[in-house]
Amino acid sequence: MPEDHVTLSVTDIEIRLLVQAVYLRYGHDFRDYAQASLKRRMFQARQRMGAPSISALQERVLHDPQEFAQLLQYLTVPVSEMFRDPGYFLALRRHVLPVLRTYASLKIWVAGCSTGEEPYSLAILLHEEGLLERTILYATDINHASLEKAKQGIFTLDAMQGFTRNYQASGGQRSFSDYYTAAYGGAVLDKRLRDAITFADHSLATDAVFSETQFVSCRNVLIYFNRNLQDRALGLFHESLTHRGFLGLGSKETLDFSAYADRFEPVSRPDRLYRRKPEAA
Known part of the structure; x- marks a missing residue:
């Protein structure tokens, strides 16, 4: 042997x-x-x-x-919630959106979007900051069933109660009920939010970068990958981001010890927000 x-x-x-x-x-x-x-x-x-x-x-x-x-x-594991980890979205309001506001147009990528809670949360955030109209928001996943559910923008009323608490803790500026209508035994998100997001099939394991972006959010996905696949995904994000673009990860994820640890700098380490470093001359 x-x-x-x-x-x-x-x-x-x-x-x-x-x-x-x-x-x-x-x-x-x-x-x-x-x-x-x-x-x-x-x-x-x-x-x-x-x-x-x-x-x-x-x-x-x-x-x-x-x-x-x-x-x-x-x-x-298509499980998520809107404004999950409210501190993350509060940090976006404080540290990331003021910079993104300086761009004439924006492209944002939510990788591993599951059933849509994350991109819809970002759409609301962008709307409240006056940025949604000039933003192209991509949301990708490998699960076709999850993507179809995400496109519908329909959630249970019970779920909306938890989403409302998260929204308020994230610095929400309005009543969360302004963003949905109770119908079909559930809650349907506002059409302007649904129309603002392009949902697409994309695999971090096999596919290439499809767009240049100013912000990539991939939360609670890398924890399911081994080190090689984590590095591949981080490589895609680094390639996708423009000069000094932002990257957001999940609360249990980090760039530490990855092959791209020296390619980013922390913006808010507790909230897992990073920024791409300038390329060396």
Whole structure:
């Protein structure tokens, strides 16, 4: 047996084969996702989807795109909330938007937008700061079902109660109810917010940069990647950002120890806000 051979459990082998099969069949690349988190989600998917084993789940996913779509809901964790971590949005108001206001036009990228809570929060923030009309707001994700839900801009009334508290804590300037209408047993966000956002399919694992931006927000996504994929994503963000552009990460994420640690400087370290450093002469 080769010295560098690592003995894997049958389950670990099954997961590797399923991940490879998903990549070859559908082009979605989970090979560099954090293994502990991926394993946990795979177990949950197998149980909820009624498969006796990971191998049985692989067979179903390979032959039925609907089965893959269902699996994707477990692998991407489409869970978020508007104005999540209100201090982050308060820091945007104080440190980032005053600089962005100096631009004649803006492009902002929300990577890993899930069901839309983050980009809609930013749209409200930009509206209140008088910047929405001159901003192109991109929101991307690999989960088609999440993107379709995001485009609708419909949330439960129960969720809106939590969103309202977050909005108020983030420095909201109006009544949050001004931004939605109760309908269809839920809350529909204002059309001007929905029209302000371009939702698109994009994978941080396989796709390239698609636009030059002044601000990239990617929160609570990198924690699910291993170091190699984190660095790839950070490389995309660095490439996308204009001179002295801003980057926002999640509360449990950091640039420390990454390959791009020296390419950014902190704007508000507690809020995980960074700014691209000038290129060396």
